Amino acid sequence: MPKKNQEKIFQEWPIFDAEDIEAITKVINSGKWWVGSPGDPRGEHTWRFQEEFASFQEAKHCIAVANGTVAIEAALLALGIGLGDEVIVSDYTFFASASAVVATNAVPIFCDIDPETLVMDVDKVEDLITKRTKAIIPVHLGGNPVEMDRLKKLANQYNLKIVEDCAHAHGSRYKGVRAGNWGDAGTFSFQASKVVTSGEGGAIICNDDELADKMYSIIDCGRMKNYFSYAHFTYGTNYRMSEFLGALLRTQLKKFPQQHKLRNENARYFLKKLNEIEGIYSMKPTPGTTELGWYVFPIVFNPQKFGGLTKEEFYNILNRNLIPTDRCYPPLHSLTCFKDINLRKGIDYSKANWGGDKSNDARFPIVSDIYTRSVEFSHTLLISETQAIEKVINVIHSLQK
Ligand SMILES: Cc1ncc(COP(=O)(O)O)c(C=O)c1O
Structure with missing residues (x-):
C-alpha cells in the first residue's frame, strides 16, 4: 500500500x-520456492521475470541473480577478468562497483x-589504460548515462570489455539505446531503495548467446543447460535468485512505467x-540522453552562496525537514578499504592509483571537490506531490544568505 511519511507529502x-x-x-x-537450474527448472516466476526484464530493457538475455554486487562479479568472471587484470571504475559510485x-x-x-554530469569522465579514461587493463565499468549514476558511444570506441580501440553498472539506470536510454546494451553486459540491482525492487535481487543483461550461457553457468554452480543437476562443468557458485523475488519483481516491474x-x-x-536558485545545480543529463531513470540524484551547491554552509549542515537541515535526502557516496579512493594496499592476500595492488598515500584527493580533484558540497535526493521525491517539491525548493531558498 502506498504510504506517506510523517509529513504526508513525501512518498514512502x-x-x-x-x-x-x-x-x-x-x-x-505452490510449494515451488526454488528456481531450479536451466537443465531442471523448478519454479516459474524467476524464469518469466528474466524474459520480461530482458524485453523491458530491450536485451536478448537476462540472468537473474541474488543482488547487484554479484551481478557485476559474475559478468566480469564470464568475460574472463581475473588475477593481474585492471578494471577502470568510476570513482563516484557505491562500493559494490569496485x-x-x-x-x-x-x-x-x-x-x-x-x-556537470557527475558520471565517469570519458576524456580521463585513456590515461588510465595500461597493458594490464582488461575492462571498464561505467556507472550510470542516478540513471544518468555515461557517454557510451565514445567509451565503446575507446574500448574497441584497446580491446577492452565493458560491464555497465546499471544499478541506478532502469529505464535509462542513451542515444536511443537502453542502458546495459552498449557494453558486453549490463548489471542491475533490485535492492530495497532501487526503482524496481524486491528488497534484494539483481540481474545481468547481454546480447551474446555464448556469454549468456557462461553467466548462467557461473551463477549456478558451473552447471550447463540440458544436463543433470550434479554435472558441474566449470567454476561456478550459487548466485541464483529465489522464486519469491522473481514473483515480486514481476508485479513491481509492471508498476515501473507509470512511476518512471x-x-x-x-x-x-x-x-x-x-536552476532558478543561484549557486546550486542538479546532476546535468549527459548530452545524448534520451530517457533518464532518475534513481538518486545529487545536487551541488556553492557554499559561498549559502552563507558558508557545510555539506553536513546542508544535509542536516534537509533531513530535519523530513526531505528524502542522503549525503552521496564518498569517492571510492577515500574509503578506508582502498587505502589498504594489502587488501587481499596474494594480489599486487602496488600499481593501482589508490592505496596508502596514493589515495589522495589531489589525484581525483573533481569528485573530491563535488563530494564536499553535494547532497542527493531520493527518487521518491519525484513521485511525491507537487507540494513536496515546492517545499524542497522553499527550504533551499531559505538557506541562501
Ligand atoms: C552503483 C551501484 N552498483 C552496484 C550496487 C550493488 O547492488 P546490490 O546492493 O543489489 O548488491 C549498488 C547498490 O546500491 C549501486 O548503487
Missing part, C-alpha cells in the same frame, strides 16, 4: 498493493568524473525551479 518506498501480496502468497502456496572487481582478484582503477513517467515529469519541474 516501496509502493506495493494487493497484486504483490497475491504474487508472494501464490508462491508460498568490490566486485576485487572479488574477481582483479584490481580496480579509479576514474574521476565530469563536474511521473518521475520524469516532476524532474523537469524540479530542475526548472532549482
Whole structure:
C-alpha cells in the first residue's frame, strides 16, 4: 500500500498493493520456492521475470541473480577478468562497483568524473589504460548515462570489455539505446531503495548467446543447460535468485512505467525551479540522453552562496525537514578499504592509483571537490506531490544568505 511519511507529502518506498501480496502468497502456496537450474527448472516466476526484464530493457538475455554486487562479479568472471587484470571504475559510485572487481582478484582503477554530469569522465579514461587493463565499468549514476558511444570506441580501440553498472539506470536510454546494451553486459540491482525492487535481487543483461550461457553457468554452480543437476562443468557458485523475488519483481516491474513517467515529469519541474536558485545545480543529463531513470540524484551547491554552509549542515537541515535526502557516496579512493594496499592476500595492488598515500584527493580533484558540497535526493521525491517539491525548493531558498 502506498504510504506517506510523517509529513504526508513525501512518498514512502516501496509502493506495493494487493497484486504483490497475491504474487508472494501464490508462491508460498505452490510449494515451488526454488528456481531450479536451466537443465531442471523448478519454479516459474524467476524464469518469466528474466524474459520480461530482458524485453523491458530491450536485451536478448537476462540472468537473474541474488543482488547487484554479484551481478557485476559474475559478468566480469564470464568475460574472463581475473588475477593481474585492471578494471577502470568510476570513482563516484557505491562500493559494490569496485568490490566486485576485487572479488574477481582483479584490481580496480579509479576514474574521476565530469563536474556537470557527475558520471565517469570519458576524456580521463585513456590515461588510465595500461597493458594490464582488461575492462571498464561505467556507472550510470542516478540513471544518468555515461557517454557510451565514445567509451565503446575507446574500448574497441584497446580491446577492452565493458560491464555497465546499471544499478541506478532502469529505464535509462542513451542515444536511443537502453542502458546495459552498449557494453558486453549490463548489471542491475533490485535492492530495497532501487526503482524496481524486491528488497534484494539483481540481474545481468547481454546480447551474446555464448556469454549468456557462461553467466548462467557461473551463477549456478558451473552447471550447463540440458544436463543433470550434479554435472558441474566449470567454476561456478550459487548466485541464483529465489522464486519469491522473481514473483515480486514481476508485479513491481509492471508498476515501473507509470512511476518512471511521473518521475520524469516532476524532474523537469524540479530542475526548472532549482536552476532558478543561484549557486546550486542538479546532476546535468549527459548530452545524448534520451530517457533518464532518475534513481538518486545529487545536487551541488556553492557554499559561498549559502552563507558558508557545510555539506553536513546542508544535509542536516534537509533531513530535519523530513526531505528524502542522503549525503552521496564518498569517492571510492577515500574509503578506508582502498587505502589498504594489502587488501587481499596474494594480489599486487602496488600499481593501482589508490592505496596508502596514493589515495589522495589531489589525484581525483573533481569528485573530491563535488563530494564536499553535494547532497542527493531520493527518487521518491519525484513521485511525491507537487507540494513536496515546492517545499524542497522553499527550504533551499531559505538557506541562501
Ligand atoms: C552503483 C551501484 N552498483 C552496484 C550496487 C550493488 O547492488 P546490490 O546492493 O543489489 O548488491 C549498488 C547498490 O546500491 C549501486 O548503487
